[in-house]
Amino acid sequence: MTSRVPRKAAPGPAAVRVTQLGPDWVEGPDGVPFRRGARLVLLDAAGRVLMVRGHDVDNPSRSWWFTVGGGIDPGETGVAAAVRELREETGFVVDPADVVGPVARRRAVFDFAARTVRQDEEFFLARLPEPGPIRTDGWTDVERAFMDEVRWWDLDALEAVAEEVFPADFVPLVRELLTGWDGVVRALPDEGLVG
Structure with missing residues (x-):
């Protein structure tokens, strides 16, 4: 059985549009908002990975x-943020x-909250053998505006989805991590960067 939290009904035309980035974003010297991010590859006992x-x-x-995952707050470690x-x-x-x-x-450059932003990300690995139900009551207003659902994915099924999966080469990365981490920090392809 797949744990899944569906998105609430889409907001109507009068909904407030998210235009403000959070306090973890700072303007870079080139004027592009920047932050450091921490992301978590979370596996269950069946080798499924949690995705949003x-x-x-x-x-x-x-x-x-x-x-x-998300931004690393000032004074916070990547693990603590994840x-x-x-x-x-x-x-x-x-x-x-x-x-x-x-x-x-x-490193990634992408559009977020109607702005082009840049984020340097660290990915961490953890296991949660018996996860229990997914809860989304901790979502911020920004998260509620763009996040639709959270669910566990079998890797073969995730590899076959029609939607994009980020980061690039994610499923092969997770396959390498299924038996544990070998201590090597993989460099994933930079996304959206030019030059």
């Missing part, structure tokens, strides 16, 4: 799958001592 589906607020027909984001976005709690990595890193 989001959509482009300005183009709701475009959606994609991505890992739980664990915090997991709790806020799903209600799941993992002990920071059980989180390994970073197992991978990437």
Whole structure:
């Protein structure tokens, strides 16, 4: 059985559009908002991976799958940020001592909240053998505006989805991590960067 939290009905035309980035975003020297991010590759006992589906607020027909995670707050470690984001976005709690990595890193430029932004991401790995129900009551207003659902994915099924999956080469990365992390930090392809 797949755990799945469906998205609430789409807001009507009078809905407030998200235009403000959170406080973890700072303007870079080139004027592009920037932040450091921590993401969590979370596996259950069956080897399924937890993913979030989001959509482009300005183009709701475009959606994609991505890992739980978000910005690293000032003074926070990547592991602490990944664990915090997991709790806020799903209600799941993992002990920071059980989180390994970073197992991978990437740099990405993408559109978010009607702005082009840049994020340097660290990916960590954790396991949650008996996860229980997914909870989304910790979502922020920004998350509610673009996040649609959270669910566990079998890797073969995730590899076959029609929507984009971020980061690029994610399923092969997870396949390498199923038996544990070998201590090598993988460099994932940078996304959206030019030059």
